[in-house]
Structure formats: C-alpha cells, structure tokens
Amino acid sequence: MDPINPLTPEILDATSGLFAQADVFVRSLLVPWRFYQVAGIVAIFVLVKLLRGMVSRRLTGWARAREGMQKWQLRLVVTIDHNLTLMMFTGFSWLAFWGLGYVTWPSRIQLFEVAGTIGLLLLLVNFAAKLIGNKFLSRVVSWGAGIWVVAVILGFDAAIVSFLDSLAITFGDFRLSALTVIKAMIVTGMLVAGARLVTRGATNRINKNPDISPSMQVLASKAINLVLFGGAIFIGLKAVGFDLTGLAVLSGAIGVGLGFGLQKVVSNLVSGIIILLDKSIKPGDVISLGETFGWIESLGARYVSVVTRDGKEYLIPNEDLITGQVVNWSHSDEFVRLDLFFGTAYSDDPHAVRKLAIEAALGVTRVLKDRAPVCHIVGFGDSSVDYILRFWISDPTGGLTNIRGNVYLALWDAFKAHGVSIPFPQREVRVLGDGGPVESAILR
Missing domain, CATH: 2.30.30.60 (SH3 type barrels.)
Structure with missing residues (x-):
C-alpha cells in the first residue's frame, strides 16, 4: 500500500497548477471594472447579512400564525429559512445585473451575472440534497456538488479534478483517490434520493390499496426499500469504478462469523x-x-x-x-365479548334481575345493540344468586377495563333504582364457654 505523501511529484504538480490558476484568477479581478463589481458583490453580501434576521423572523412568524399547515409545507418553510441568505444574495445579484444593464456595458456587469448564476445553482443543489434521507450523506452531496458547480463556472474544474485525483492510496492494483470517493458519495446520494422518491410513491399506492392486507403492505414496503436502496448503493459504487467482487468473499466470511453471535437477531x-x-x-x-x-x-x-x-x-x-x-382480540374481526359476574339476594325475582341487567348494559355507549347482551343464572351461592352478563363491543382499542367499569356502574344504578340488593357474606360465630351461657355474635 502506498500512503498519501504530500511530497510526491504528482501531488506537487497538481498543487502548483491549482495555485497558478488561482493566482491568474485573482489578478484578473484587480482590473478596475472587475474590482468595482467584486466590491458590489461584497456589498450585496453584507446587505443580505443585515437583512437576513428581519426576514427570517417575519417568515417564521407568518408560518406560526397559519393553522393547519401540512408537514411538507412546514419542512419547505424550514428549508427556505435555512437557505434564506443564499436566496436573497441570488436575488439581489440578478437585480444588480438587470438594473446596471441599462446604464453600463455588459463587461461591467459580468461578475454580477456569474454571482447570480452560482447562487441559483447552489440553491438547486441544496434543495435537491434535501431529498436524501441520510443527513450526513445529504451534507456531503450538498457540499461536494456545490463546490463542483462553483469550480466549473469559475474554470477551476480541471485543476481541482487533477488535485483531488492526486490524493490517492493504492492497494495492489486498486487505486482509491479523493476524487473517486467524492464521486461515489455524490452519485450514490443522487441515486438514494431517487430511490427514496420512488419508494414513497410506491408505499403510498400500496397503503391505499384496500385489497392488500396491512401486514402484506408492510412486507411489500420493506421489500421495495431493500431492493431500491440496496440497488442504488450498488449501482452508485459500481458507476464510479469501485470493484465489488472482493466484497463477496469478505461478506461470506463475515456472515459465517456473525451467524454464531447474532442468532437471536x-x-x-x-x-x-x-x-x-x-x-x-x-x-x-x-x-x-x-x-x-x-x-x-x-x-x-x-x-x-x-x-x-x-x-x-x-x-x-x-x-x-x-x-x-x-x-x-381483533384477528379475524373487531368484535369482542366480555363477561361480568355479579350476585343478588334470594329475595329478588331472578326474571326481573336478568331484565334489568340487560337493559342496564344496553344503556352503555360502547355496548353493541345488534349483538344483544344476555344474562344467565350460573349458580346458587351461599349468600346470593349468581349471574353472568355477556355483552359485545367492536372497539377493543378503546380499552376493556373502562367498559367493564361503565357496565358495573350501570348495574349499580339500575339495581338501586328498583330495590335490588347485592348481598355480602354473613357469618354467625358462637363462642362456647365452660358450661356457661352461649355467647353469639354476628360478623359482617
């Protein structure tokens, strides 16, 4: 492996060529009519910096005052706020170009056009990079594509390409340069952004199809994500010249090792x-x-x-x-049957008790009317006649304990209104003395 050495002839030549071109570019800006344009562009930038805070406050205040904004609208407002400086700089540069075009020669306003063009292209790059879900990859694509746009417009593309290509390390026959890495990130990021858009559209269509069950919708969405994102990364790396054949052997060896340690996963x-x-x-x-x-x-x-x-x-x-x-509780349908147990005194008419229990259950909101409640005697206890009340609900997501409590409360109110008593156990305890009188007590 040959490590990066800043003293290699290739890097020295590329660096000297880049600095030579930069020196020529700076000298070209010292021509009087170009120097005035540079000063005007700097003044525009300072003005934008002074106005940015006021415009940002008005934009965020307007967004907060509006109710019912959707998520994509809020994200658009946030993106505009983040790029507000660049947007204002681009707009003022084009205004200066068009305004001065009526009073001076085209050569005296050329740099304003260049500044406006650079700003407009950087805005397009930033908005396109937002489509990439990964934050790190989005920033890499934004910065890489932005620098490349500026280099191409200013004529530095060839020198920068030569310089980045000279920063390389070699593994046998494989050469990895900084230019290749940046290309791979940009191309992969663009493909991932495209895969994300396609995945969103396909997922929305799948979720809106009533013929596909929810579980199959999830499975189809995950399969589409895996295929598209995996394909985007593979194609992106292959497009810039990465040799992926060696990864097959490496992934096989790693898979065998991980298979024993990640059995649960x-x-x-x-x-x-x-x-x-x-x-x-x-x-x-x-x-x-x-x-x-x-x-x-x-x-x-x-x-x-x-x-x-x-x-x-x-x-x-x-x-x-x-x-x-x-x-x-809702595998085949949403209907759930609940059972409540209660008891009444032997002195109460069981026919009337059953009727009151059913009417009380029907008076509760979530109890279904089309699947009428039923009440049956299930036994004769020590202190009460025991009943079971069965009723149906169709919304188990609303909770089970609360509906049971509401039905019990309805039973209490109905029994109290009609004089039905709910007994509690009573025990008689007799204490026998040594030949003395018998003492007795009733414990409740």
Whole structure:
C-alpha cells in the first residue's frame, strides 16, 4: 500500500497548477471594472447579512400564525429559512445585473451575472440534497456538488479534478483517490434520493390499496426499500469504478462469523418475515401477551411496537410472538365479548334481575345493540344468586377495563333504582364457654 505523501511529484504538480490558476484568477479581478463589481458583490453580501434576521423572523412568524399547515409545507418553510441568505444574495445579484444593464456595458456587469448564476445553482443543489434521507450523506452531496458547480463556472474544474485525483492510496492494483470517493458519495446520494422518491410513491399506492392486507403492505414496503436502496448503493459504487467482487468473499466470511453471535437477531428477523407472511398480527390489532395489553403501533424488522392504554410503548421481539401464546382480540374481526359476574339476594325475582341487567348494559355507549347482551343464572351461592352478563363491543382499542367499569356502574344504578340488593357474606360465630351461657355474635 502506498500512503498519501504530500511530497510526491504528482501531488506537487497538481498543487502548483491549482495555485497558478488561482493566482491568474485573482489578478484578473484587480482590473478596475472587475474590482468595482467584486466590491458590489461584497456589498450585496453584507446587505443580505443585515437583512437576513428581519426576514427570517417575519417568515417564521407568518408560518406560526397559519393553522393547519401540512408537514411538507412546514419542512419547505424550514428549508427556505435555512437557505434564506443564499436566496436573497441570488436575488439581489440578478437585480444588480438587470438594473446596471441599462446604464453600463455588459463587461461591467459580468461578475454580477456569474454571482447570480452560482447562487441559483447552489440553491438547486441544496434543495435537491434535501431529498436524501441520510443527513450526513445529504451534507456531503450538498457540499461536494456545490463546490463542483462553483469550480466549473469559475474554470477551476480541471485543476481541482487533477488535485483531488492526486490524493490517492493504492492497494495492489486498486487505486482509491479523493476524487473517486467524492464521486461515489455524490452519485450514490443522487441515486438514494431517487430511490427514496420512488419508494414513497410506491408505499403510498400500496397503503391505499384496500385489497392488500396491512401486514402484506408492510412486507411489500420493506421489500421495495431493500431492493431500491440496496440497488442504488450498488449501482452508485459500481458507476464510479469501485470493484465489488472482493466484497463477496469478505461478506461470506463475515456472515459465517456473525451467524454464531447474532442468532437471536437473525431469529427475530426471520420471525418478523413469518409474521408478515402469515398475517397473524397486523398494525392496529389489539393483543395481549403475558401482562402486556395494547394495540400494535408498528411492525419492525426485529420487534413489534405495542402501545398500552397508559401510553407505554413495549418493543416485543418478534420471536416472542412466534413462540409464545398471543391473544389477538381483533384477528379475524373487531368484535369482542366480555363477561361480568355479579350476585343478588334470594329475595329478588331472578326474571326481573336478568331484565334489568340487560337493559342496564344496553344503556352503555360502547355496548353493541345488534349483538344483544344476555344474562344467565350460573349458580346458587351461599349468600346470593349468581349471574353472568355477556355483552359485545367492536372497539377493543378503546380499552376493556373502562367498559367493564361503565357496565358495573350501570348495574349499580339500575339495581338501586328498583330495590335490588347485592348481598355480602354473613357469618354467625358462637363462642362456647365452660358450661356457661352461649355467647353469639354476628360478623359482617
């Protein structure tokens, strides 16, 4: 391997050529009519810096005053605010070019046109880089493409290409230069941005298709993400000359080593695919696993996100859902039957009690009317006649404990209004003395 050496002839030649061209460029700006234009561009930049804060406050104040703005609109406002300096500089440069074009010669306003063109192209690069989801890659593409745009317009492209290509390291027959790395990042970033747009469109279409189940929608979306993003990275690296054949052997060796240490991870990944394929659970289902009861928020590659009624979010490994016993309250449909047990005194008419219990349950909002509640006697206890009240709901995501409590409260009100008593156990305890009188007490 040949390390980077700043004293190599190749790097020295490229550096001297870059500095020579920069010296010629700076000398060309010292011509009087060009120097005045440079001073005007600097004045525009200072003016933009002074106005930027006021314009930014007005823009953010306007955005905050508007209600109901969508996410993409808010993101657009934030992006505009971040690029406000460049946008104002570009606009003032073009205004100076067009305004001075009526009073002077074209050669006296040429630099204003160059500044406006550079600003406009940098804006396009910045907005395009925002399409890349990865923040680091977005910045690399933005800076790399921006510097390249400025270099091409000012005529430094050949010197910069030569300089970056001279900064290289060699591994046998493979040569890796700074130019190749920057090219790979820019091309890969552009392909990733395109893959992201295609993925978004395809995912939206899949999610809006009622013929595709929610679990298959998740599986299809993840498959599209894997294929498009993997293909974008592979094509991007291949397009700039990276030899990827050696990665096959390396990835095979790494795969064997990781296979033993990441058995649980692989098991969860495979379990996640099985869950998506067999449609046993899907986003929105209400499940209970052990003491955890809630609805499925999302299906991940390694875990399932379950949100409970108290706002806690449990990340349950996919393997636990495959190997454990899971109660899916809404697997085939949303209807759930709940049972309540209660007892009344033997002196109360059981026919009237059953009728009152059914009417009380029907008066609760979430209890279904088309699946009428039923009430049956299930036994004769020591202190009461025991009943079971069965009713149906269609929204288990709304909670089970609260609907049980509401029905119990309705039973209490109905029994109290009609004189039905709910007994409690009574025991008679007799204490026998030594031949003395018998003492008795009633314990409640």
